[in-house]
Amino acid sequence: MAGSSLSPELLPAAQALFGPRLPLASRYVELLATDGVLRGLIGPREAPRLWDRHLLNCAAVAELISPAATVVDVGSGAGLPGIVLAVARPDISVILVETLARRTSFLEEAVSELGLTEQVSVVRGRAEEQVGLIAADVVTARAVAPLDRLAGWCLPLAAVGGRLLALKGASAAEEIAEHAVAVARLGGGTPVVHQCGVGLIEPATTVVEIVREREVVPKTARPSKRASRGGRRR
Numbered sequence: 001m002a003g004s005s006l007s008p009e010l011l012p013a014a015q016a017l018f019g020p021r022l023p024l025a026s027r028y029v030e031l032l033a034t035d036g037v038l039r040g041l042i043g044p045r046e047a048p049r050l051w052d053r054h055l056l057n058c059a060a061v062a063e064l065i066s067p068a069a070t071v072v073d074v075g076s077g078a079g080l081p082g083i084v085l086a087v088a089r090p091d092i093s094v095i096l097v098e099t100l101a102r103r104t105s106f107l108e109e110a111v112s113e114l115g116l117t118e119q120v121s122v123v124r125g126r127a128e129e130q131v132g133l134i135a136a137d138v139v140t141a142r143a144v145a146p147l148d149r150l151a152g153w154c155l156p157l158a159a160v161g162g163r164l165l166a167l168k169g170a171s172a173a174e175e176i177a178e179h180a181v182a183v184a185r186l187g188g189g190t191p192v193v194h195q196c197g198v199g200l201i202e203p204a205t206t207v208v209e210i211v212r213e214r215e216v217v218p219k220t221a222r223p224s225k226r227a228s229r230g231g232r233r234r
Contacts, residue, residue, distance in 0.1 A: 004033035004047050010056065013200040017059040018088050024114055025055060025087050031110050032078060039106055041078040052201070057167075058084035060197030060205040061140065064165055067091050069137040072157050074127045074150075075099075079107055081142055081167065086120045094120045095134065097127055097157075127153040135159040142167040147175040147191070148182035151210060155186050158212040164188070166208045176208065187216040 006014055006026065018025045029050050036042035046053065058081030065071060065085065069092050073082030076096040086094040096111075098104050104124040111120045123130065139154040139162065147166065154164045168175065176191045183191060189211040195204040 004029055004050050006051050010051050013056055013197070014051065016200055017056060017062070017197070021087050021090065025059075025084070028079070028083060028087060028110065028114060029055060031113060035106060035109070036078050039102060041103060041106055054080055055084055056197070056201045057205050058142070059088040060201055061085065061165060061167065061207055062088045063196055064163075064194060064207060064209065065089060065092060065138055069093075071095070071138045071140060072097060072130075072134055072136040072154075074139060074141045074154050074157065075143045076107060076122075077103055077142075079110055081140055083107070083110060083114070083116070083120065085140070086116055087114070090119065092119075095136070096120065096122045097130060098122070098124060099126055127157060131156040135162070137162050139164045140167070141165075146179060147208060148179040148186075151179070151183045151186050151188055155183075155188050155210065155212045156216075160212055160215055162212050164208075164210040164212070166210070168206050168208050170206070172206050172208050183210055185216075187212055187214045189213045 014022055032042050032050055033047045037044055037047055061081055062085055071085060071092050072095045074097050076082045076098045082094050082096045096107050098107060104122055107122045111117055111122060134157045136158055139158045141150050141154055143150060150166050158164060172193050180191060192209045194207045194209055196207055198204045
């Protein structure tokens with residue numbers, strides 16, 4: 001689609017972030033600009049901005065991911081950042097978690113079209129339904145939900161010692177101040193803000209990192225006094 005091609009100004013950053021897999025990233029952009037727009041996963045006005053606003057922005061997060069890590073992308077949508085990270089980092093394994101059928105259909109087709117079936121899997125369902133089934137090194141999210149809600153969805157999918165990497169905007173510091181207590185209650189450590197892609201992309205990608213420090217056992221309801229007496233009336 002016209003307007004979605006990689007501009008000369010962005011080429012050095014794209015080469016640095018995707019390396020030899022840059023042609024694969026270009027093919028993914030084509031899928032987003034065509035099928036992604038037709039299916040309503042990408043707004044038509046976003047098509048000319050796919051490289052700078054989406055691809056490079058997401059790929060920059062790869063610098064925070066350890067070699068051979070297992071990554072779960074919650075609310076993957078059209079595959080941002082999950083598919084982008086898989087393209088940029090062939091050493092990692094990625095699980096895309098998405099609830100809507102039309103989105104998971106696109107994700108499955110994109111993974112197949114890009115030849116990523118050995119590296120990327122697609123799971124249709126809510127993040128809460130995957131707790132106990134997934135214990136990832138890294139959980140990513142590029143949603144607009146507040147940090148406390150993201151932590152509630154994502155931290156239980158990380159192994160203890162694993163991390164949530166939440167792509168955020170300029171309000172990241174304010175969100176941390178507002179939701180740090182809730183994050184700690186969910187078993188998360190002190191949130192840390194990173195700027196990824198400094199010197200490569202402008203603006204840099206703002207990422208909030210939260211380590212899952214401990215497992216939180218859900219509180220069970222206490223039995224009433226009547227129930228503890230076998231429900232007998234006196």
